[in-house]
Amino acid sequence: xxxxxxxxxxxxxxxxxxxxxxxxxxxxxxxxxxxxxxxxxxxxxxxxxxxxxxxxxxxxxxxxxxxxxxxxxxxxxxxxxxxxxxxxxxxxxxxxxxxx
Amino acid sequence: xxxxxxxxxxxxxxxxxxxxxxxxxxxxxxxxxxxxxxxxxxxxxxxxxxxxxxxxxxxxxxxxxxxxxxxxxxxxxxxxxxxxxxxxxxxxxxxxxxxxxxxxxxxxxxxxxxxxxxxxxxxxxxxxxxxxxxxxxxxxxxxxxxxxxxxxxxxxxxxxxxxxxxxxxxxxxxxxxxxxxxxxxxxxxxxxxxxx
Numbered sequence: 001x002x003x004x005x006x007x008x009x010x011x012x013x014x015x016x017x018x019x020x021x022x023x024x025x026x027x028x029x030x031x032x033x034x035x036x037x038x039x040x041x042x043x044x045x046x047x048x049x050x051x052x053x054x055x056x057x058x059x060x061x062x063x064x065x066x067x068x069x070x071x072x073x074x075x076x077x078x079x080x081x082x083x084x085x086x087x088x089x090x091x092x093x094x095x096x097x098x099x100x
Numbered sequence: 101x102x103x104x105x106x107x108x109x110x111x112x113x114x115x116x117x118x119x120x121x122x123x124x125x126x127x128x129x130x131x132x133x134x135x136x137x138x139x140x141x142x143x144x145x146x147x148x149x150x151x152x153x154x155x156x157x158x159x160x161x162x163x164x165x166x167x168x169x170x171x172x173x174x175x176x177x178x179x180x181x182x183x184x185x186x187x188x189x190x191x192x193x194x195x196x197x198x199x200x201x202x203x204x205x206x207x208x209x210x211x212x213x214x215x216x217x218x219x220x221x222x223x224x225x226x227x228x229x230x231x232x233x234x235x236x237x238x239x240x241x242x243x244x245x246x247x248x249x250x251x252x253x254x255x256x257x258x259x260x261x262x263x264x265x266x267x268x269x270x271x272x273x274x275x276x277x278x279x280x281x282x283x284x285x286x287x288x289x290x291x292x293x294x295x296x
Contacts, residue, residue, distance in 0.1 A: 049292075
């Protein structure tokens with residue numbers, strides 16, 4: 001027996017996919033350009049990378065359209081991963097967390 | 101007690117979602133932690149090399165930027181392949197999966213070129229802390245891309261035999277999730293290792 005949840009449906013349109021691709025390509029070009037400019041890198045590049053990663057997760061991995069349980073499972077891994085990164089930086093390289 | 105399941109159908113799980121897809125998401129959740137540990141090790145150890153070569157002296161940002169673009173293109177072809185089989189377009193599925201596999205191989209070729217160049221310039225796993233953490237992080241990512249290409253090959257073989265249909269499009273959906281995750285991880289690695 002097949003439930004409604006198991007029927008695979010297209011999650012987005014080709015126009016959305018191409019739009020996301022265009023944004024990803026432009027942001028990548030912008031990231032590379034930033035390395036040649038006299039601007040602080042971390043405040044500019046980290047938000048750009050997080051924006052790109054979020055776009056991939058939401059639209060290409062379909063988290064925007066799919067069941068919330070998938071987002072929850074992924075978020076748990078993400079939470080532990082981010083906690084791990086912050087904790088180890090705090091222990092071994094605390095100056096990196098100094099925002100002053 | 102074993103319960104017979106007819107071919108081509110899936111047992112209805114208690115969570116109301118396909119167990120196989122749930123399994124892939126669980127795998128990806130654990131992969132986040134795996135790559136987080138490698139990335140933070142790179143971050144912490146980055147400035148601790150007592151001898152060269154150092155990242156700013158040796159890394160080729162334009163080449164890796166091009167490789168990043170190749171991986172982004174492969175995500176577009178993969179999501180198009182998934183959409184094709186969800187419409188029942190088997191020819192489109194095969195065409196876009198082949199394109200994705202070729203782009204994956206192009207990425208690996210770019211990475212092999214980069215590694216060769218770095219080794220010629222004296223950077224290796226044992227040259228300094230930067231070399232050890234750099235090759236471990238990017239090498240494991242490359243291994244994931246390689247595993248993805250092998251997975252695509254298996255799905256392609258099934259697609260050519262006509263075994264992948266609109267009704268079991270989830271097998272392509274799972275592959276797509278893995279592939280996009282590998283792209284997502286590279287987006288972070290590219291910024292942390294090459295740009296910052």
